[in-house]
Amino acid sequence: MxxxxxxxxxxxxxxxxxxxxxxxxxxxxxxxxxxxxxxxxxxxxxxYQNKDELLLDFMIEEMKNTLKSFSSIPEELPFLEKVNTLLQKIFMYKDLHLILGIQEVIPTKGAPLLEGKKRHLSLMHRELYKPLIHLVQQGKSEGYIEMDLPNDLLLGFIFQSISIPNHSGMDTEKAFFYTKKLILNGILKNK
Amino acid sequence: MxxxxxxxxxxxxxxxxxxxxxxxxxxxxxxxxxxxxxxxxxxxxxxYQNKDELLLDFMIEEMKNTLKSFSSIPEELPFLEKVNTLLQKIFMYKDLHLILGIQEVIPTKGAPLLEGKKRHLSLMHRELYKPLIHLVQQGKSEGYIEMDLPNDLLLGFIFQSISIPNHSGMDTEKAFFYTKKLILNGILKNK
DNA sequence: ATTTTTAGTTACACATGTGTCACTTTGGAT
DNA sequence: ATCCAAAGTGACACATGTGTAACTAAAAAT
Structure with missing residues (x-):
């Protein structure tokens, strides 16, 4: 109809x-x-009742897609390969980081509908971080990652680095290649 | 009077x-x-004639201060120490990165005054990057930095990483310590 | 064909921000 | 004391955005 x-x-x-x-x-x-x-x-x-509801619904959808993609990392893979696939996925969803930042600015004005959606979002947020934290933990216990690096700083570092503005118009693959290199090994040569 | x-x-x-x-x-x-x-x-x-003029004047002032601070790196220092002081300075002026991003959004509407100030800003912008590019170049020729890493990506990486949101309320010194570690050596242990 | 249901539009009231202008305030110079 | 120049204010016209309600358009059900 x-x-x-x-x-x-x-x-x-x-x-x-x-x-x-x-x-x-x-x-x-x-x-x-x-x-x-x-x-x-x-x-x-x-x-949509208003702008904020629309934005929150959009973010939830975006988050759902990301979550689906992230949750499909095979558990058995060796650490370095898991890191590689995960970085690749984060790279594909690089906008998510920016989008999630916006969520913190949306006023709920006490509307229960909006508050509910926000809570839903932050739940998914934690859900998203779980496999990442898990991987970092694995890396630490297997000796790949320095133990004393705080987990949240480390994750922040990855998300932040992934969204380096590609102003010079490098092709995506190359950009990912170098970004990965920087995240894994930093700017200094491994002597 | x-x-x-x-x-x-x-x-x-x-x-x-x-x-x-x-x-x-x-x-x-x-x-x-x-x-x-x-x-x-x-x-x-x-x-100030309008919002945009105020913002541009603010940015120019901010840039001036940063420039003054950045230009005072002793040329003779060994590479790693220069990197350290520079990172420290970038860390202190971490907001600059965000602020410079805003500059790109300000509409000039063909007003010559605003266009002039914008041009001034982008001149200073290049001025600011000069010592950084220079340092990276030095690092490459002295064998500290991989030759094939593109300069702009590398600088983008540094600026981006410096502004990791310190959400967990770590104290500034610690945050800088770990951030530096990540920028220099990445997340993996040097085996 | 006509009724029903869902999609979309036009027009409105309201809120917030911009930039301006005539005006008042205040402190030093005469 | 009074004059004047710089600093500040209140009120206005204008522009842009929000959210709503009465309306029209079109496709499926009867």
Whole structure:
């Protein structure tokens, strides 16, 4: 029943991603989003009560996809290979880090709906970090990683490094190759 | 002659820094700034034609200070010590990276005044990178750094890593210690 | 064909931010 | 004491964004 939709949720989230990365939370407007989708603003408000709900739903979807991808690392692989595949995945989802930063800025204004979605997000957040922490722990006990490095700093380091702005337009593969090298071995040569 | 000022340029830039880091370009408003300084918005407009001019002036000032600090690295020091002092300085000015990112978002709207200030900024930007590139080059020729690592990626890596969010509230010195370790040697132990 | 259901639009009221201008305040110079 | 120059304020016009409600459009069910 009913008329055909002019835009899919998929399109909507795709545009949302593009815009939120470009402009940040405060700069993001439903107006821009509507223009990109060739619909009126009100059409979007048919599906989301407000901007914040839309953004949170988008983030949850983004998180779901990332989570699915991250949870499929074979447990048996040797440490260095696991690290490699994981870094590759983090590299593919490099925007996630930026997106999750935005989540902290969204005001809930005491609305239970929004508060619930935020809680959901931070739960998934922890879920996402679990395999990473686990891997770091493995690395430490197998002697690959210095014991005294704090886990959260280490993870922060990885996420932060992964999103080095590729301003010079290097091709993605090369960028990943060098980034990985830097994360694993730092800037100094292993003498 | 004339009445005493209620706020100094120093205070103004201090508040500007705080706000721009918190809220980003789009979120930053003259209203917030005025409130923080206990003056009316109009008082601020006495000194700056508009928001963008204020922000650019702030950035130029910030850049000047950083530049002064960076240019005072003794040339004779051995490589590793130079790296250490430089990292320390970058760590102290870790906000600069974020601030410079904002500069790219400021619209000049064809105003020659703003365009001029922007050009000034990007000149200083290059000036700032010069000693860094120089150091990296030295490191490469002295065999400390892998030759094939692209310079800009390497610098991006350093700036990016320096601004790992210290969410767990580690004390600054410790945070710097571990961050340095990660930048220099990566996450893997040197076997 | 006409009714129902869902999608979308136009127009509105409201809120917040910008930049300006006529005005007041205040302190030193005369 | 009064004049004047710099500092600050309140109020306004304008622009942009939010969220809503009454409406129209179109596709499927009857």
């Amino acid at each position: 009913g008329r055909d939709r002019k835009f899919s949720t998929f399109d909507l989230f795709l545009c949302t991603k593009k815009l939120i990365i470009q402009t940040g939370y405060e700069g993001f407007t439903i107006g821009q989003l509507a223009t990109q989708l060739n619909v009126s603003r009100a059409a979007i408000y048919k599906y | 004339g009445r005493d000022r209620k706020f100094s340029t120093f205070d103004l830039f201090l508040c500007t820094k705080k706000l721009i880091i918190q809220t980003g370009y789009e979120g930053f408003t003259i209203g917030q700034l005025a409130t923080q300084l206990n003056v009316s918005r109009a008082a601020i407009y006495k000194y």
